[in-house]
Amino acid sequence: MISPDLKKQFLSIVDPTRWLDQKEQLFCYAYDAFVEESMPDAVIFPETTDEVSQILALASAHKIPVTGRGAGTSVCGAPVPLHHGLVICFSQMDRIIEINTKDRYIIVEPGVVNADVQAALAPYGFFFPPDPGSMNSSTIGGNIAQNAGGPRCLKYGVTLDYILGLEVVLASGKVITFGSKNIKDVTGYKLAALFCGSEGTLGLVTKAILKVVPLPETVKTIMATFKDLDDTAKAVTDIIGSGILPAAMELMDRLTLNAIEDKAGLGLDREAAGTLLIEVDGVAEACDKQIKQITEKLHASHAVNIQEAGSAEDRERLWTARRSAYGVFAKLAPDIISEDVTVPVSRVPEMVRRIVQIADKYKLRVGVLAHAGDGNMHPMIPADKSNAQEWERVLAAFDEIFQAAADLDGTLSGEHGIGLAKSKYLPLVMNQDTIDFMKTIKQAVDPDGILNPGKFV
Amino acid sequence: MTDQPIQNCGKCGLCLSVCPVYQVLKQEQASPRARLQLIKAFEKKDLSASPLLKDLVSRCLMCGACKVACPSGINHYAKFMEMRRKMAKSQPDPPAIRSLVYLLAKEYRLRMGAGLARIGRRLTPGALEKKYKIGTIPVSRFPEMNRRSFRSTLPRVAFAKDSPGGHCRDNPRGRVVYFTGCATNFLFADTGQATVNILTRLGYEVVIPDGQTCCGIPMMFHGARDQAVENMAVNLTAIQEAMRENSGNTTENAKDAAAENCDAMDKACDEAAKHCDAVIVDCTTCGAALKDEYPALMNTLDPSRNKALAHQIALAQKTTPGMPDTIAAKTRDILSFLHDHMDDLAAAMKPTTPKHKVIYHAPCHSKNSFNSLAKVLDLLKALPCFDYIPVPDEAACCGGGGTFFYEYPDISRKMMAKKLISARAAGADFWLTDCPVCRINLHGSLSEKDNLTVVHPVTLISKGLGS
Numbered sequence: 076m077i078s079p080d081l082k083k084q085f086l087s088i089v090d091p092t093r094w095l096d097q098k099e100q101l102f103c104y105a106y107d108a109f110v111e112e113s114m115p116d117a118v119i120f121p122e123t124t125d126e127v128s129q130i131l132a133l134a135s136a137h138k139i140p141v142t143g144r145g146a147g148t149s150v151c152g153a154p155v156p157l158h159h160g161l162v163i164c165f166s167q168m169d170r171i172i173e174i175n176t177k178d179r180y181i182i183v184e185p186g187v188v189n190a191d192v193q194a195a196l197a198p199y200g201f202f203f204p205p206d207p208g209s210m211n212s213s214t215i216g217g218n219i220a221q222n223a224g225g226p227r228c229l230k231y232g233v234t235l236d237y238i239l240g241l242e243v244v245l246a247s248g249k250v251i252t253f254g255s256k257n258i259k260d261v262t263g264y265k266l267a268a269l270f271c272g273s274e275g276t277l278g279l280v281t282k283a284i285l286k287v288v289p290l291p292e293t294v295k296t297i298m299a300t301f302k303d304l305d306d307t308a309k310a311v312t313d314i315i316g317s318g319i320l321p322a323a324m325e326l327m328d329r330l331t332l333n334a335i336e337d338k339a340g341l342g343l344d345r346e347a348a349g350t351l352l353i354e355v356d357g358v359a360e361a362c363d364k365q366i367k368q369i370t371e372k373l374h375a376s377h378a379v380n381i382q383e384a385g386s387a388e389d390r391e392r393l394w395t396a397r398r399s400a401y402g403v404f405a406k407l408a409p410d411i412i413s414e415d416v417t418v419p420v421s422r423v424p425e426m427v428r429r430i431v432q433i434a435d436k437y438k439l440r441v442g443v444l445a446h447a448g449d450g451n452m453h454p455m456i457p458a459d460k461s462n463a464q465e466w467e468r469v470l471a472a473f474d475e476i477f478q479a480a481a482d483l484d485g486t487l488s489g490e491h492g493i494g495l496a497k498s499k500y501l502p503l504v505m506n507q508d509t510i511d512f513m514k515t516i517k518q519a520v521d522p523d524g525i526l527n528p529g530k531f532v
Numbered sequence: 533m534t535d536q537p538i539q540n541c542g543k544c545g546l547c548l549s550v551c552p553v554y555q556v557l558k559q560e561q562a563s564p565r566a567r568l569q570l571i572k573a574f575e576k577k578d579l580s581a582s583p584l585l586k587d588l589v590s591r592c593l594m595c596g597a598c599k600v601a602c603p604s605g606i607n608h609y610a611k612f613m614e615m616r617r618k619m620a621k622s623q624p625d626p627p628a629i630r631s632l633v634y635l636l637a638k639e640y641r642l643r644m645g646a647g648l649a650r651i652g653r654r655l656t657p658g659a660l661e662k663k664y665k666i667g668t669i670p671v672s673r674f675p676e677m678n679r680r681s682f683r684s685t686l687p688r689v690a691f692a693k694d695s696p697g698g699h700c701r702d703n704p705r706g707r708v709v710y711f712t713g714c715a716t717n718f719l720f721a722d723t724g725q726a727t728v729n730i731l732t733r734l735g736y737e738v739v740i741p742d743g744q745t746c747c748g749i750p751m752m753f754h755g756a757r758d759q760a761v762e763n764m765a766v767n768l769t770a771i772q773e774a775m776r777e778n779s780g781n782t783t784e785n786a787k788d789a790a791a792e793n794c795d796a797m798d799k800a801c802d803e804a805a806k807h808c809d810a811v812i813v814d815c816t817t818c819g820a821a822l823k824d825e826y827p828a829l830m831n832t833l834d835p836s837r838n839k840a841l842a843h844q845i846a847l848a849q850k851t852t853p854g855m856p857d858t859i860a861a862k863t864r865d866i867l868s869f870l871h872d873h874m875d876d877l878a879a880a881m882k883p884t885t886p887k888h889k890v891i892y893h894a895p896c897h898s899k900n901s902f903n904s905l906a907k908v909l910d911l912l913k914a915l916p917c918f919d920y921i922p923v924p925d926e927a928a929c930c931g932g933g934g935t936f937f938y939e940y941p942d943i944s945r946k947m948m949a950k951k952l953i954s955a956r957a958a959g960a961d962f963w964l965t966d967c968p969v970c971r972i973n974l975h976g977s978l979s980e981k982d983n984l985t986v987v988h989p990v991t992l993i994s995k996g997l998g999s
């Protein structure tokens with residue numbers, strides 16, 4: 076609880092339009108895109124690093140739990156304030172501070188939306204590669220805290236690979252900065268790796284220097300359909316295994332594709348058991364050559380139909396449809412759990428088979444969607460949480476799916492993070508000493524445990 | 533029409549990126565996702581009606597962008613409208629809004645109100661006019677009322693003029709019903725005159741329904757569903773009769789049929805509809821009422837679409853059960869309709885037609901209910917009367933939103949601010965838009981120094997054709 080006196084002190088830091096504590100308002104900060112919810116006691120919207128620092132110092136002094144929030148698009152409950160307290164929402168701290176494509180960086184505040192970064196860079200012929208499906212809403216702060224990925228991370232890498240430097244406010248209110256505007260920098264620990272993916276449990280990011288790269292000269296997108304899901308998955312392994320590296324390679328099974336087609340009406344093949352959406356980019360000649368190689372491999376894997384997107388608009392329509400996949404699934408049942416298990420790409424066919432078997436065993440519908448080229452699977456199960464018996468089956472199925480991933484040398488999450496959703500599974504992929512090591516770091520940085528408590532550390 | 537229960541909102545947050553209000557406020561409680569969660573909490577009785585809840589749900593332009601973008605197929609629009617209705621009693625609107633709804637509910641009140649407004653306007657000293665604002669708009673920048681209501685200046689049927697393809701009064705290309713809406717009738721007669729001129733010049737016979745009244749959207753948005761139902765019934769009847777007039781079928785025949793049974797009545801109505809090529813609107817908000825909201829409203833009156841029950845309701849309201857659907861299917865916004873005739877229009881304009889430098893503002897219902905943006909841009913590029921200058925945020929909301937600019941002037945002003953910058957930079961002579969509220973809002977936000985006239989695109993098309 077936040078006492079009236081403490082509230083007054085917070086209100087000496089920000090003006091009252093940036094402070095919410097009415098029940099109706101708090102309801103709106105209890106959720107992200109995951110199923111669990113928990114209400115904060117208050118929400119505060121800082122606009123400067125200095126304000127964030129003062130807020131954290133005050134929260135620390137009173138041991139008030141603090142949970143950062145960007146756009147609340149996390150799918151693992153990461154920004155849900157499990158222990159209530161204060162939500163610091165960065166959505167209004169959203170200035171682009173500097174664009175410098177000559178030195179290949181952009182400096183932004185944490186509340187800038189990913190798509191706005193792309194839009195700001197496009198006129199310079201540059202882009203920021205991480206492209207989570209949520210890119211039109213999700214913030215850079217959230218992307219960093221979750222080490223977000225996306226389709227084209229297959230070729231380009233994930234958010235961490237693009238952080239040159241950060242400004243972070245620690246629980247104490249101290250402001251630290253590390254990294255620089257330099258593409259190469261080995262001065263001290265690579266602290267970006269510590270904070271990126273920490274889900275707001277170690278500190279709050281208030282500024283980021285991000286590496287940007289030139290837009291490719293040519294982009295080509297093809298779509299291949301298969302009669303058999305197993306063939307689809309094998310095609311992925313085949314292509315990547317032979318040394319071809321497309322920019323993106325997305326797999327969709329029939330349930331997913333039909334859900335998308337219901338919304339988008341693109342004329343996708345509803346009968347296909349599996350579909351691959353593949354994008355290559357680079358200089359025109361190289362793209363043509365890659366497309367040719369990929370097409371050969373696809374034929375060898377019994378693709379029934381291979382089509383190239385004719386225009387930039389067609390391509391955009393396909394990707395918009397792909398990005399809607401999570402949302403269209405929500406139509407199928409009152410609740411949806413989308414997981415994020417990841418396996419080495421050679422194990423993709425086996426993992427897909429196991430997911431389907433496990434869902435069958437528990438009599439559940441499952442949609443298999445994957446950033447397949449990097450082995451990142453998104454099995455999605457639509458179900459009804461209020462049906463206790465069904466929900467139990469859902470949880471049991473996911474237990475087995477995580478176990479299966481671990482058995483195949485995989486991991487719990489490729490990009491969505493741990494949050495509330497998967498902390499109990501950590502021991503599947505980490506020994507106790509490793510978990511304790513994370514706790515040691517947390518203890519050192521946030522001794523009172525006020526930052527996003529109740530999550531994976 | 534997809535309409536999922538709110539539980540099916542996956543909370544993915546995609547709507548945040550398309551909501552003009554969220555884009556300005558950047559606080560979750562101002563997002564469509566949050567409004568759905570609040571409604572859900574209200575339905576589960578976790579929250580009760582309160583001034584704050586009412587405010588959070590009403591802080592919305594009802595533009596429908598979230599509904600179009602939603603991958604889960606949620607009809608936010610209907611949810612918000614229903615929620616507004618549920619709270620209307622315990623959390624009434626401010627008096628000014630209630631008076632507006634009262635005024636719009638009956639045609640005669642509007643006529644009287646318009647007359648009074650003209651007198652009031654004449655009696656108000658200029659200095660006061662400049663000083664006082666309604667919402668974001670200085671009183672002096674509000675449009676003058678039409679001297680006479682537009683419909684009273686026209687015959688009920690405007691006959692086809694001689695036109696390419698050999699069409700003429702006795703051999704029209706087709707017949708359309710023109711639902712004028714209140715704005716054209718009382719404020720913007722120029723839009724109405726242009727619409728009729730273009731349609732008749734294309735060889736259409738235009739019937740203007742007698743007795744039509746406000747489409748009812750303002751009542752629906754402010755929770756006054758019962759009034760909206762009354763207006764719907766009046767309009768459906770009026771349009772239906774206008775359609776029959778077209779078919780040469782007399783109203784009496786259909787009334788006889790009505791007395792017999794509802795199937796016969798539906799049949800008579802379908803028969804009449806066959807002779808009507810389109811129900812034309814010049815305002816896409818009225819259009820959204822005819823195309824989407826009337827059938828939906830009929831459904832809420834009769835969730836199962838039980839025919840017998842529907843028949844009862846219908847008889848009481850002098851419309852047939854199938855009527856909303858029949859009319860909905862025929863409803864076209866004028867610009868999309870003209871897009872079908874683009875070549876004829878271009879051919880009918882002289883190459884010497886003066887070219888006007890224009891920019892465009894896309895109203896929310898044109899984008900979200902009629903999906904007409906691409907077509908309008910086609911027209912602006914193709915017709916010789918336009919020298920079209922694209923501006924980057926032509927499809928961004930202006931913040932008008934019915935009464936939104938009055939209720940939330942600060943948010944509205946911010947939405948408009950960006951648009952004004954690019955509009956002024958474009959160097960155009962005309963700012964075109966096909967929504968009367970956007971027109972009031974755009975004009976009201978410009979100042980006398982801006983040499984930018986806001987009109988409906990039909991005005992310039994009509995000029996290009998000559999009368």
Ligand SMILES: Cc1cc2nc3c(=O)[nH]c(=O)nc-3n(C[C@H](O)[C@H](O)[C@H](O)COP(=O)(O)OP(=O)(O)OC[C@H]3O[C@@H](n4cnc5c(N)ncnc54)[C@H](O)[C@@H]3O)c2cc1C
Binds near residue numbers: 146185
């Ligand atoms: C439809 C859909 C598609 C998605 N697709 C992808 C995808 O392809 N790839 C992917 O990786 N993810 C994806 N996600 C998950 C999610 O969008 C990402 O994790 C995103 O990075 C979250 O950003 P956000 O701004 O919404 O952060 P939030 O959800 O608000 O917060 C996420 C975490 O970041 C912390 N946080 C927020 N701001 C800060 C800050 N300034 N400093 C420190 N911590 C902070 C929060 O405390 C929380 O722990 C998807 C989600 C949806 C709904």
